[in-house]
Amino acid sequence: MTGNQVQADNITMSGGGLYSLATVGAKHVIDLATPRVIAALESLRERKAEHWCFSDMGCADGGTSLDLWRHVIKHIRSTDNSDIQVVYADQANNDFNALVKILHGLTQFDSYLQASANVTVMESGASFYTPILPRASLDLGFSATAMHWLSKTPINLGSHIHMVGATGEEKSRFSSQAADDWQNILLQRVREMKPGSKLVLVNFCIDEQGRYLGNTGGVNMFDQFNSNWQQFVDDGVITVEEYNAMTLPQYYHTVEEFSAPLLHKRSPVYEAGLRLVDIETAVVHCPFAEDFRVHGDSARFADAYLPTIRSWNESVFGGALSSERSLQERREIIESYYNTYRQQVALSPKGHSMGYVHAYMTIEKVS
Amino acid sequence: MTGNQVQADNITMSGGGLYSLATVGAKHVIDLATPRVIAALESLRERKAEHWCFSDMGCADGGTSLDLWRHVIKHIRSTDNSDIQVVYADQANNDFNALVKILHGLTQFDSYLQASANVTVMESGASFYTPILPRASLDLGFSATAMHWLSKTPINLGSHIHMVGATGEEKSRFSSQAADDWQNILLQRVREMKPGSKLVLVNFCIDEQGRYLGNTGGVNMFDQFNSNWQQFVDDGVITVEEYNAMTLPQYYHTVEEFSAPLLHKRSPVYEAGLRLVDIETAVVHCPFAEDFRVHGDSARFADAYLPTIRSWNESVFGGALSSERSLQERREIIESYYNTYRQQVALSPKGHSMGYVHAYMTIEKVS
Numbered sequence: 001m002t003g004n005q006v007q008a009d010n011i012t013m014s015g016g017g018l019y020s021l022a023t024v025g026a027k028h029v030i031d032l033a034t035p036r037v038i039a040a041l042e043s044l045r046e047r048k049a050e051h052w053c054f055s056d057m058g059c060a061d062g063g064t065s066l067d068l069w070r071h072v073i074k075h076i077r078s079t080d081n082s083d084i085q086v087v088y089a090d091q092a093n094n095d096f097n098a099l100v101k102i103l104h105g106l107t108q109f110d111s112y113l114q115a116s117a118n119v120t121v122m123e124s125g126a127s128f129y130t131p132i133l134p135r136a137s138l139d140l141g142f143s144a145t146a147m148h149w150l151s152k153t154p155i156n157l158g159s160h161i162h163m164v165g166a167t168g169e170e171k172s173r174f175s176s177q178a179a180d181d182w183q184n185i186l187l188q189r190v191r192e193m194k195p196g197s198k199l200v201l202v203n204f205c206i207d208e209q210g211r212y213l214g215n216t217g218g219v220n221m222f223d224q225f226n227s228n229w230q231q232f233v234d235d236g237v238i239t240v241e242e243y244n245a246m247t248l249p250q251y252y253h254t255v256e257e258f259s260a261p262l263l264h265k266r267s268p269v270y271e272a273g274l275r276l277v278d279i280e281t282a283v284v285h286c287p288f289a290e291d292f293r294v295h296g297d298s299a300r301f302a303d304a305y306l307p308t309i310r311s312w313n314e315s316v317f318g319g320a321l322s323s324e325r326s327l328q329e330r331r332e333i334i335e336s337y338y339n340t341y342r343q344q345v346a347l348s349p350k351g352h353s354m355g356y357v358h359a360y361m362t363i364e365k366v367s
Numbered sequence: 368m369t370g371n372q373v374q375a376d377n378i379t380m381s382g383g384g385l386y387s388l389a390t391v392g393a394k395h396v397i398d399l400a401t402p403r404v405i406a407a408l409e410s411l412r413e414r415k416a417e418h419w420c421f422s423d424m425g426c427a428d429g430g431t432s433l434d435l436w437r438h439v440i441k442h443i444r445s446t447d448n449s450d451i452q453v454v455y456a457d458q459a460n461n462d463f464n465a466l467v468k469i470l471h472g473l474t475q476f477d478s479y480l481q482a483s484a485n486v487t488v489m490e491s492g493a494s495f496y497t498p499i500l501p502r503a504s505l506d507l508g509f510s511a512t513a514m515h516w517l518s519k520t521p522i523n524l525g526s527h528i529h530m531v532g533a534t535g536e537e538k539s540r541f542s543s544q545a546a547d548d549w550q551n552i553l554l555q556r557v558r559e560m561k562p563g564s565k566l567v568l569v570n571f572c573i574d575e576q577g578r579y580l581g582n583t584g585g586v587n588m589f590d591q592f593n594s595n596w597q598q599f600v601d602d603g604v605i606t607v608e609e610y611n612a613m614t615l616p617q618y619y620h621t622v623e624e625f626s627a628p629l630l631h632k633r634s635p636v637y638e639a640g641l642r643l644v645d646i647e648t649a650v651v652h653c654p655f656a657e658d659f660r661v662h663g664d665s666a667r668f669a670d671a672y673l674p675t676i677r678s679w680n681e682s683v684f685g686g687a688l689s690s691e692r693s694l695q696e697r698r699e700i701i702e703s704y705y706n707t708y709r710q711q712v713a714l715s716p717k718g719h720s721m722g723y724v725h726a727y728m729t730i731e732k733v734s
Contacts, residue, residue, distance in 0.1 A: 051501035083501035087489060092471035096463035100492035104459035120498055122454060122489040125467035131487055134418035134450035 013060045014311040015095030017107055020063025022307040027064040028284045029356050030144045033202045034071050040140055040198040040277075040362055041075060049194075051083035052076065053139050057128045058146020059088040061098040063109045065144065070112040073119060083118045089132045090146075092125035099123055128185050133192040141189060144202040145358070150174075151181050153249040161229055162222045162248045164212055178251035183261050183269055186363075190272040195367040198277070204252045205359035207281040212252050216283055218351030225313075228340050237333060238321065246320035248313065255279055258359050279361035289353035302346035306338055308354060314338075380427045381678040382462030384474055387430025389674040394431040395651045396723050397511045400569045401438050407507055407565040407644075407729055408442060416561075418450035419443065420506050424495045425513020426455040428465040430476050432511065437479040440486060450485045456499045457513075459492035466490055495552050500559040508556060511569040512725070517541075518548050520616040528596055529589045529615045531579055545618035550628050550636055553730075557639040562734040565644070572726035573619045574648040580619070583650055585718030592680075595707050604700060605688065613687035615680065622646055625726050646728040656720035669713035673705055675721060681705075 013019040020027070054072070056065055069086055076084060088099060098107075103121050105111045113121060126132045128143065129151050154177035157166050163174040189199060206212045214221025229246055232238045261269035262276035288308065292301035317337060321330045345352045380386040387394070421439070423432055436453055443451060455466060465474075470488050472478045480488060493499045495510065496518050521544035524533050530541040556566060573579045581588025596613055599605045628636035629643035655675065659668035684704060688697045712719045 050503065053501075085501045092467050092473055094467075096467050096490065100459050100461075100463050100490075104492045106459055118498070118502070120491070120493065120501055122491045123463065123467075124487070124489045125471045126487065131485070134420075134452045134487055135485070136417065 012093055012315045015098055017061050017098045017102055019060045019311050022311040025284060025287045025356055026145050029202060029358055030065050030068050032282060033360055034068050036360055036362060037072060037142060037200050038075055040200050044139055051085055053085045053137050055087045055089060055132060055138055055141045057089045057143035059090050061095060062088055062102050066109060066111055073112055073116050086121045087124055089124040089126055091127040096123055131188055135191055136194050138192045139194060139197050141199045147185055148204040148250045148252055150177055150249040150251055153247050156244040157247045158244055161226045161246045163251055164222050165226060174251055186269045186274055187272060190274050190365055193365040195365060197365050199363040202358050202360050205281055205357060206252045206254050207357050211357045213357055214354045216355035218353055221354055242320050242322060246317055248316055255359055273366045275364050275366055277362040277364050279359055281359050284356040286353035286355045292349055298346050298349040301349050302342045305345055306342050310338060379460055379682045382465055384428050384465045384469055386427045386678050389678040392651060392654045392723055393512050396569060396725055397432050397435050399649060400727055401435050403727055403729060404439060404509060404567050405442055407567050411506055418452055420452045420504050422454045422456060422499060422505055422508040424456045424510035426457050428462060429455055429469050433476060433478055440479055440483050453488045454491055456491040456493055458494040463490055498555055502558055503561050505559045506561060506564050508566045514552055515571040515617045515619055517544055517616040517618055520614050523611040524614045525611060528593045528613045530618055531589050532593060541618055553636045553641055554639060557641050557732055560732040562732060564732050566730040569725050569727050571619045572648055572724060573621050574724050578724045580724055581721045583722035585720055588721055609687050609689060613684055615683055622726055640733045642731050642733055644729040644731050646726055648726050651723040653720035653722045659716055665713050665716040668716050669709045672712055673709050677705060
């Protein structure tokens with residue numbers, strides 16, 4: 001196992017239910033997908049199933065999709081009392097204690113489970129790069145804001161922290177890794193899908209206008225992260241090696257890249273029976289920047305905004321620091337790093353936002 | 368929700384994988400059940416299943432049954448490459464992070480998952496008093512050393528800490544609760560079983576000779592627990608209310624009690640289609656007392672023996688103490704309580720043992 005793989009394996013979302021509390025924007029992204037999921041469900045109506053089997057891949061603590069599944073169950077129950085099984089999957093170092101407690105109604109989150117008859121939920125520690133379900137058992141698979149995480153970092157970037165700032169050979173290495181990973185994700189799914197079943201996948205993308213997460217007008221969030229991290233090198237806070245090690249193992253596909261294996265008749269994914277039903281992109285505005293437009297309090301904005309950032313990248317920044325530093329020292333550097341960013345936001349709030357840019361797609365397995 | 372229910376809901380086995388490390392005896396109990404599980408599996412061979420679906424109910428951290436499922440998978444694979452799904456279920460406050468990490472090979476335990484093709488595992492936070500699986504989806508359900516936990520404490524015992532020491536009306540209240548709970552457990556299962564499927568259940572019992580956990584000759588463990596707890600009242604360490612609140616919400620059925628709903632044609636369980644294939648009792652010796660017979664070191668025995676006790680009853684003793692005491696004070700009382708017992712074992716080791724007395728039964732759902 002290489003150092004890069006160790007790093008990628010140790011990436012975690014915030015635990016204990018904090019992920020969902022911090023990421024109201026991720027919930028808005030899922031809410032926007034609800035009509036698409038219901039439409040996919042409608043197309044499956046004619047099937048006679050023993051029970052409905054759904055998956056929620058890359059679910060984190062499960063809080064952001066509670067309303068989606070509540071809608072799905074309500075929709076089914078209008079005509080159909082079949083049993084429903086929802087399988088929540090995330091990598092094995094996810095916080096499953098938080099997930100189970102949220103689903104079973106032991107937290108402040110409003111779960112659908114207690115009010116639903118003949119609905120069972122299960123959790124799986126299998127990542128979407130591996131089998132999650134038995135062969136031909138899935139009716140509808142869902143995933144939101146998860147599959148941008150690559151299976152490994154193909155190369156540490158020398159001049160940026162994210163592939164959105166990569167160029168040349170470095171960019172190619174990321175594109176190649178991402179194409180392999182996307183194909184693998186789809187091939188793992190097609191085996192577990194029933195004939196005629198659907199996937200609704202909602203993934204970060206670079207849209208037709210070149211927009212992506214945190215780059216929807218105003219300050220480019222990833223460029224800001226990068227220049228702050230570079231400044232830490234210039235100030236002697238971190239080493240060049242630590243700068244390089246901070247490479248997010250993520251890739252934001254374009255619509256063309258997402259579509260390619262589902263459209264090209266010679267691709268293994270197409271040959272396995274997966275077809276693109278449709279794909280579209282959408283921007284979901286940063287809820288914290290939107291709130292700021294109303295309340296106008298820059299410190300309040302900065303305080304609300306930082307946790308959503310930290311929820312998904314703190315473990316990667318932390319992992320980039322040398323293990324020769326004490327844990328305490330590493331913590332102080334990370335606190336200082338986020339504090340720098342917080343101050344930038346608080347001093348000059350206009351233009352800062354983490355707008356979400358996603359591709360929403362529906363995929364079918366041909367019968 | 369009554370105070371008793373709160374107490375019962377808060378019972379936990381040791382977390383972080385410590386449960387399996389401390390309870391090697393529980394693993395021996397499961398190993399002894401392996402031929403019975405294989406025989407049940409053989410009887411299902413003729414079925415044509417999309418995939419095999421197994422459950423492991425009351426699994427705790429899953430470590431004690433890894434070898435059982437390894438055997439099951441190996442047995443199936445000798446003739447059959449169908450997909451296999453193992454669903455691990457325990458109540459929602461179980462340590463699912465430990466369970467997932469153990470199953471996915473991220474701990475010192477030797478999981479079968481990484482070496483097995485076409486095997487998926489899932490976890491469920493549904494207790495065995497509720498539905499775990501969709502209707503008619505289970506091929507073989509397994510549970511060991513779990514179903515003695517009642518759904519609630521029917522009454523706080525005034526003169527003992529466990530129903531094995533209860534008499535008269537108090538004993539009746541426990542028997543009645545236990546009969547209702549046993550019926551409920553079986554009715555929840557029958558719905559999720561396929562026609563012709565099996566359950567192999569291994570449960571604490573009072574055997575034909577009146578033996579039960581910790582009462583297989585020598586010191587009666589529960590009587591010792593009780594007299595020590597009573598001594599704490601006499602010494603003014605705890606109150607009478609705290610003595611009474613320490614009532615384990617457990618019931619050890621006799622063979623007749625386990626069998627009754629599966630034999631009586633008017634019982635709802637029988638009417639739902641469950642039949643007793645066979646039942647037998649077995650004693651598994653205390654591994655720590657066995658080790659002591661070899662090494663003869665009484666302090667070493669006491670140190671090895673105490674964790675297995677604490678793994679399953681510490682949360683109940685702790686929960687019996689008044690919440691008006693500080694957490695620190697409660698911790699000190701509990702430490703003092705186990706230290707008392709530890710000293711008794713170390714000073715007079717002979718006769719102390721936690722031998723396991725189980726009923727092993729196979730149950731079938733008629734087609």
